[in-house]
Amino acid sequence: MTCANRPTILTGDRTTGPLHLGHYIGSLRARVQLQHEARQFLLLADTQALTDNVGRHRKVTENVIEVALDYLAVGIDPEKSTILIQSQVPELAELSQYLLNLVTVARLERNPTIKEEIRLRGFERDIPAGFLTYPVSQAADITAFRATHVPVGDDQLPMIEQTNELVRRFNAAVGQPVLVECEAVLSHVPRLPGIDGRAKMSKSLGNAITLGASADEIASAVNAMYTDPNHLRVNDPGQVEGNVVFAFLDAFEPDTQRVDELKAHYRRGGLGDSVVKRMLNERLQSLIEPIRARRHELAADRGAVVDILRRGTMRAREVAAQTLLDVKGALGLSYF
Ligand code: TRP
Numbered sequence: 001m002t003c004a005n006r007p008t009i010l011t012g013d014r015t016t017g018p019l020h021l022g023h024y025i026g027s028l029r030a031r032v033q034l035q036h037e038a039r040q041f042l043l044l045a046d047t048q049a050l051t052d053n054v055g056r057h058r059k060v061t062e063n064v065i066e067v068a069l070d071y072l073a074v075g076i077d078p079e080k081s082t083i084l085i086q087s088q089v090p091e092l093a094e095l096s097q098y099l100l101n102l103v104t105v106a107r108l109e110r111n112p113t114i115k116e117e118i119r120l121r122g123f124e125r126d127i128p129a130g131f132l133t134y135p136v137s138q139a140a141d142i143t144a145f146r147a148t149h150v151p152v153g154d155d156q157l158p159m160i161e162q163t164n165e166l167v168r169r170f171n172a173a174v175g176q177p178v179l180v181e182c183e184a185v186l187s188h189v190p191r192l193p194g195i196d197g198r199a200k201m202s203k204s205l206g207n208a209i210t211l212g213a214s215a216d217e218i219a220s221a222v223n224a225m226y227t228d229p230n231h232l233r234v235n236d237p238g239q240v241e242g243n244v245v246f247a248f249l250d251a252f253e254p255d256t257q258r259v260d261e262l263k264a265h266y267r268r269g270g271l272g273d274s275v276v277k278r279m280l281n282e283r284l285q286s287l288i289e290p291i292r293a294r295r296h297e298l299a300a301d302r303g304a305v306v307d308i309l310r311r312g313t314m315r316a317r318e319v320a321a322q323t324l325l326d327v328k329g330a331l332g333l334s335y336f
Contacts (some may be wrong), residue, residue, distance in 0.1 A: 022201035197226030
């Protein structure tokens, strides 16, 4: 990638809890690299988090700082990346308002991500309008910064599709290419399972290891990890597929040859869970220890973190305001 046409990346995280190893593998690690190659905006999606956390707004705002600490602790450099708080960029709400006219309720109801989330939350017919329309606000997040690339998990692909639909509609309606389409960047790493063996690691499912986990928390999470329930004696042949310890070793152990040998030994029999768990524990301890230390250090100076967020948000507002000028100009909303 050359500097002349550096891509603009936008990422977003709902601030409903601190980040965990699933986020680290799925996106954070890549973002630390990408900040050297692209202009990167990291959006703390507190407004979006409120769409299904009515009455739990304190949790949402407290977690803005937690997620920011996670970003900084893993190596996001605020000089290279712009970290911004969604609710503090009113231009995003303003742009959403215009985009809302370009999508039907039926289309929103067909969005597979929304459909699945409605099911999970048991909303049935009582869907908050703000929740149903959050794909539009997400499209505003992306287009306000003229993002060209949006790294997402595959569950977010319908959001990108809907964003690009809105971009095409908007540009067609005003007869000029004001907004830019974006490309989803899918991560190539497999999704990290929860420690209980469920497909997805998630704080709310209680099967996550957070980036600020203490040494004891890491050790007991590894101990509790789901392995092969039929691997009762050390000498029994064991199953590697669906075995969380091996999924984690695949994700975190750089010595892949060593992992392959361990898998073969485990399959043959003669390799106890405790041995593999000990190895994984060491690996995770050495990964998280410096992140936790940096997190503690940063958390001790909350004012400095707030300052980083203030500066990032201000920088982001300038960019979004420029897009809004163009958008409103194209709509004829420039009276004075
Ligand atoms: N929907 C994303 C999530 O569930 C968060 C998000 C908000 C986002 N705005 C975004 C992601 C813009 C990518 C681009 O965490």
